[in-house]
Amino acid sequence: MKYQAPRGVKDLLPPESELFRLLEDEVREVFGRSGFREIRLPLFESADLFARSIGESTDIVEKEMYLFSGKGGESLALRPEGTASLIRAAIEHRLAEPGRLERLFYQGPMFRHERPQAGRLRQFHQAGAEILGSSDPDDDVDLIATVSRHAGISRVPASRLLINSMGCPECRPGYREILVDYLEKNHDLLCETCRRRTKTNPLRVLDCKIPSCQPVLESAPHLVEFLCPASRSHFDRVCRGLEGEGISFTVSHRLVRGLDYYTETAFEWVSDALGAQSTWAAGGRYNGLVRHLGGGDVPGVGLAIGIERLFLLRELAGTLPQKAGAAVHLAVHPLEEAARPYAHRILASLRDNGISAVGIFGQTRLKKAFLQAEREGALFIGLLGGDELSTGTITIKHLATGIQKSLPTFPPEYLSKALREPWTPDPV
Ligand SMILES: [Zn+2]
Ligand SMILES: [Zn+2]
Structure with a gap:
């Protein structure tokens, strides 16, 4: 009888495991220097928490979660990401309270039953940082700068920062109607998934990567042109703040989050160095999430870094942290x-x-x-x-x-x- 690791998971052997640890340490230190304190979260939670926070109709919840039953029959899931657990814990331990500001980070393995491919594992690692209790655009800027200035761009090859605004509950419904109108007019030119999503989750249509959909989606109306004055001002202040920090970015109209509690700023770091464009870190503001998960009216903004992607990119560029001295x-x-x-x-x-x-x-x-x-x-x-x-x-x-x-x-x-x-x- 020969045992092998399950499909899509990877044993990390020395010396690679040491480099991986050094990279994780580096990210941990970068978060620490920006005032984030570590929160250690469980590897599994009630499956319902993820369904509610990530959304029932997402690929993650529909297809990719590792589900199992507890002894009492409760439905549990290995965590597919960190934010849901963090918000759950912050509400439970009263860290997410109106008028209180918390900077927290987490690090560790996440689990998704995806088709294994290069740089995509079923057990992968993320490090994430979240600021709870601030709706100030300068906290968006500071969070982005934490990654762009230290862990990132200078050492990740061909890295670009994309940003967009998701608007808010005041202005997004209006844009959604305009987008649905436009998509319905071009119904015949869109793929099956896009047609379905036009009805279920129209913003996600902008995510479609199928070549034949691109002309229609490229010409779709831009959310940033329909922002209410408050969202407009938030977005402008983030853009000006980044310019002031000397952080270059591209406004990407098709960078969207499909769920209602994502508000205002969305951002993503991508690199073409591994062939197809790949995202190695992403984040955004979620002013409605704490309330959505049963907490108070507490805004938040956060991001997560994919450690395997970051490792591959930095390895390619020869910029992985080096161990000092011999083993x-x-x-x-x-x-x-x-x-x-x-x-x-x-x-x-x-x-x-x-x-x-x-x-x-x-x-x-x-x-x-x-x-x-x-x-x-x-x-x-x-x-x-x-x-x-x-x-x-x-x-x-x-x-x-x-x-x-x-x-x-x-x-x-x-x-x-x-x-x-x-x-x-x-x-x-
Ligand atoms: Zn708005
Ligand atoms: Zn499509």
Whole structure:
């Protein structure tokens, strides 16, 4: 019997797993420096929470959720995204309250049963940041700047920021009618999905990627031309704020969110570097979501970064964060039985002094011990035999240069300091 990982999921092996962790750490630090504090959320929730927050008639809820039953028969789902859980938790723990401002971030795996393809996994990772309790356009600007200025554009190849306005409950219904009129007039030129969505969710029609639909959709009326004065002013202030920050963007009239609680600003970072245009981060304002999920009248704006996409793009550009130093500093190899306790003592004292060290115990041939040290990414190998044991020393060889020295193992600070310094031959 041979076990394999389920289709669409991926084991992350070293050294890639280390780079992945460094990238996650970098994003975490970027959010932290912008004042976001971490919230740890469960990997599963009531399925109904996602149906209500993401929308019954979306692909995610209709086809892509991993559903299962709890022992009591309740319907549960692995989380397909983070915002729904975050808002649920913020309401439950009274972080989403009128007059209170909260900046929260989350990070971790999400689950969607999609058709596996390059850069799209069924268990994937997102990091998201949300500002609850502000309707100020400068918070939209600050959130966008957090990604554009630090984690993003300068190091993601061919990255562009797209923005649009979704309007508000005052002005969007009017636009929706105008759009539906237009789509119905061009009914014959649209695909099956577009025709269906014209009736169920007309804004989503603008999302269609089918080539034959493009001429009609390109000429569709623009939402930003039908904004009420308040939405117009919000959008203008976001655009001016981004210009003031020197962040370039394109207004994309077809960047839409299909659900009513998305309001005002919508934004997305895309890159063409992986072939077809792909979105690596996206966000927007959702002034109606907290109320929609049973909370108070608390506005919000947030974004999520797709960590696998970001990883692929940064790998392509050679801009992944680099690990400083070797995986293992010193590999310690006892040459005889009697030196084993001595090897354990040295490992413990080096680790206590901040040096990463491994023991090579299972190799009886010196050549094999050297090979293993190299495979483990060690900078040095330390050999312990009868002489070393009787004199309280260790014979250390720098694997890259072959330079060898005999060093005392006491005091341990002396040895760890010597291992951190440039390794040059002793003067003769
Ligand atoms: Zn409006
Ligand atoms: Zn279409």
